[in-house]
Amino acid sequence: MNIGDVAERSGLPAKTIRYYEDIGFIKPRRGLNGYRHFDEKELHKLAFIGRARSLGFTIEDCRSLLALYEDKERASADVKEIAKQNLKEIDAKIADLRAMHTTLTHLIEECAGDHRPDCPILKNLGEI
Amino acid sequence: MNIGDVAERSGLPAKTIRYYEDIGFIKPRRGLNGYRHFDEKELHKLAFIGRARSLGFTIEDCRSLLALYEDKERASADVKEIAKQNLKEIDAKIADLRAMHTTLTHLIEECAGDHRPDCPILKNLGEI
């Protein structure tokens, strides 16, 4: 497979795949013309990374997960631990966003939204 | 006030304040020794930006808000519009995170978490 096929099948842009090679996730062989050639295994690895990224795992998380994925001796406890940590971070982000939501909603409600120059949103933001 | 005082009172790191000067948010005077000198107005502006940033407004949003904040002729409708747009984005982010949460929770539940090498999290991630 050339990079275009892998891009289509993995759902990742070709640019991103090259980037993932740069940072050492994959090492595809090269044809005589210099083109990258991918096998199914690399396709799976890329799909794996894509999924993990979309679940909010960082690149460094992916590195750990990939090491575990490839190591037949891996313990699922390790993976679970990483996932749990990730879940915690997701919860924290949700909490933050909810707080923002509440504050903003209040401000919007208080703001007349007509053309009067008095605006509680700006007022509130400027207070120390 | 020197930058340290402003940093403390606004809650922003000194580095960030210098950065905000770089990108044109503030233009503090300089003493003979080259030190920045801030007045209350700049302190308020910085606090304003800090609040807005923590509410998820981008730097560009802040630029608009600041322009409105400083313009006595501003219409609160404009501000409300920016805030509403922001609220929408916050909602979208929350929805995304909730989806991640659900998926991850399922995976974690299915994963034994003991030392057996079989792990549904990894399995699921690797599927195409």
Place this chain on the structure above:
DNA sequence: CTTGACCTTCCACTTGCTGGAACCCTTATG
């Protein structure tokens, strides 16, 4: 006089890509 805290500038680095330029390779068509 020296120490330590504070200030300055500048440059590099971060995360996770993305865009673009300039160029090579392959295949189909006139």
Place this chain on the structure above:
DNA sequence: CATAAGGGTTCCAGCAAGTGGAAGGTCAAG
């Protein structure tokens, strides 16, 4: 055979929004 489209390659620059660190100037206290 020329050529044009549509792959592929490299490298360089840049995005947001700062952060870290080096090298050096300044100020107040002991």
